[in-house]
Amino acid sequence: MSSVKSNVQREVLRSFIDLTVKLxxxxxxxxxxxxxxxxxxxxxxxxxxxTGCIWHxxxxxxxxxxxxxxCNGKITRKQWRFEIVTAxxxxxxxxEAKKTKIDLFYDDESCQKDGxxxxLWGLGVEIELCFPDKDVCNMLCVTCDEDLGERIQYAWRCRLDKLNRQQLSDLGLQQSCNKDSHPVLIVSHPHGQxxxxxxxxxxxAYRNPHVEYNTPTCPGSSGAPVFGFYTVDYFWWVSPVHSGSFGTTFTERSRELNFFKRLFYKYVGHKTAHEQINFGFDWW
Structure with a gap:
């Protein structure tokens, strides 16, 4: 994230990443x-x-x-409740929610070894809200891990801050995308990685009830948050949920994302070989 100019922008980008979980x-x-x-x-x-995204x-x-x-019902000093939005x-x-393992902060392979x-496991997880016609559901989760609770609460507050949502102008996203189009960014766990x-x-953007984009995805990306930027300064506050692909690919072509590699370094995979036509659902 060295090319991001301000600490505020780094925190906003970090919140995107921290609030994304593997299921x-x-x-x-x-x-x-x-x-x-x-x-x-x-x-x-x-x-x-x-993939899912921590919400509320x-x-x-x-x-x-x-x-x-x-804990299984034991009284605890402090606890946090939050939702995870997924497909x-x-x-x-x-x-199914109670048989779901939720991995947070799985940012690279070393995260599993260094703690x-x-x-989280699903004993305290239940479906709180679902939108069957939109392939979206909200799981209610609970944790009494104070380090975990404070970290996700900080990330959530960072995302909620309206001022922060207007501090993305130095990301240079237009350098990576077509000049006249709107960038779409997806954070996910492809193939469970x-x-x-x-x-x-x-x-x-408004082909109800879904939005369409060509951002590359893989199996395991379902349920990921879709961050769309209407302008370089403003993105969707409530992110659509990635649902799938129309299965159409174009002629194989390479696409260098030099800026993107600089910005996210260890989070970025290989360059895309195929352009996809993907869709996600609005749920607000």
């Missing part, structure tokens, strides 16, 4: 309908991976029963 689901509910893509796996523990971190509660995977085809209902990555950030362009 590993070890259950396919019998309640999925017959026309569901995963209908054949109903009743099994076949593993799938996806509440102020901490004190001396309350905690239902995280470690409904990744986590269909509360039954920076934090993991450490976080990667990909960059593309907006195709259609």
């Amino acid at each position: 590993t689901v070890r259950c396919t509910s019998q309640e999925r309908p017959d026309d569901d893509d995963m209908a054949e796996d109903r009743g099994t523990d076949k593993v799938r991976v996806g 971190v509440r102020e901490p509660g004190y001396n309350m029963p905690c239902f995280c995977c470690n 409904k085809h990744v986590v269909y209902n509360t039954e 920076r990555m934090k993991t 450490a976080k990667k950030i990909s960059m593309g362009n907006l195709r259609y």
Whole structure:
């Protein structure tokens, strides 16, 4: 992030990254309908991976029963409740949510060894809200890990700050995208790997109920937040949720993202070989 000029902008970008989580689901509910893509796996523990975004971190509660995977109802001094927004085809209902492992701060492979990555299990997780027609669901989560709670609360406050949302003019996103189009950035866990950030362009913003973009994604990116920039100074406050691809590819071509590599360095994967037509759903 050395090319980002101000500390405020670094914090905004850091909040994008910190609020993105990896989801590993070890259950396919019998309640999925017959026309569901995963209908054949109903009743099994076949593993799938996806991505989610932390949303609406509440102020901490004190001396309350905690239902995280470690406490199971024990009174704790301090706890945080927050939501994770993801695709409904990744986590269909509360039954699946309770069999979901949530990895936070999985930024690179070393995070697993040095303790920076934090993991939550689904004992205290339930589906709070869902939008079946938009492939979106909200999981309610809880943690009494004070370091974890304070870190995600800080990231959430940073994202909420209206002033911060106007401090992105020095990112130079237009250097990486077509001059007359709107940049779209996706933070995700492709194939369940450490976080990667990909960059593309907006195709259609109001093709209800979804938006279209060519930002590269892979299996495991489903449920990722889609950060769209209407101008270089302003982005979608409530991010659409990445759902899938129309399956259309164009002639293979290389695309150098020199600025992007400079900006995000260790988070960026290889250059894109195919241009995709992807879509995500608005849910607000």
